[in-house]
Amino acid sequence: MDDxxxxxxxxxVIAAVLFALIIGYNAFYVPEVSLSDLVVTTDASSSADETYIPKTGSEAPSSVGGTPAVNGKINVNTATVQQISDGLDGIGxxxxxxxxxxREKNGPxxxxxxxxxxxxxxxxxxAGLKDHITVS
Structure with a gap:
């Protein structure tokens, strides 16, 4: 073989190795996304215009987009099923x-x-719920 x-x-060979490194880097690189960037809107069949923003485990529930929370507590008299199950640990x-x-059968x-x-x-x-709910 000549020089x-x-x-x-x-x-x-060098080009193939570099190509494999670039493809591998792009395939496995996933930029960080926080849940606060995620916004899910409800469908049009809802009577109120609501925006649901999920919370992370370290955040307390807050009143965002119609979410019924007072002082970081879920108001069980106004919260939806989704808001109750997402906002309260141990409640599915x-x-x-x-x-x-x-609530619908017996009133607030x-x-x-x-x-x-x-x-x-x-x-x-x-015992686990009482400090995280309100009826105001």
Whole structure:
């Protein structure tokens, strides 16, 4: 092999390695995105114009885009099923639906303790909720 052919092959190998590094970098590089950048709007069938902004685990619930929160507490008299299940640790969609159903059937909660009447909320669950909910 002459020197020119050998140099061309070296350059091709170097180009292939650089190409693989660039492709690998772009394939695995994911820019950081915070949840505060994420905004999901509800569909038009909703009676109120609401914007739902999910919170991270370290953030307290706040009143953003119609989310019913007072002093970082979820108002169980005005919150939707989604807002209750997302805003309260230990409360999933099923119990959040029971809270809203109870409220619609019996009227607004008169005290925080009244939430214990909802099926699925016992003493232990209530102890974890009482500092994070309000009925104002």
């Amino acid at each position: 020119e052919t050998l140099h061309v092959r070296y350059l091709m 969609d099923v119990i959040a639906k029971r809270i809203v159903d109870y 909660f008169k005290s925080v303790e009244e939430i214990r009447k909802v099926s699925g909320i016992g003493e232990k669950t209530f």
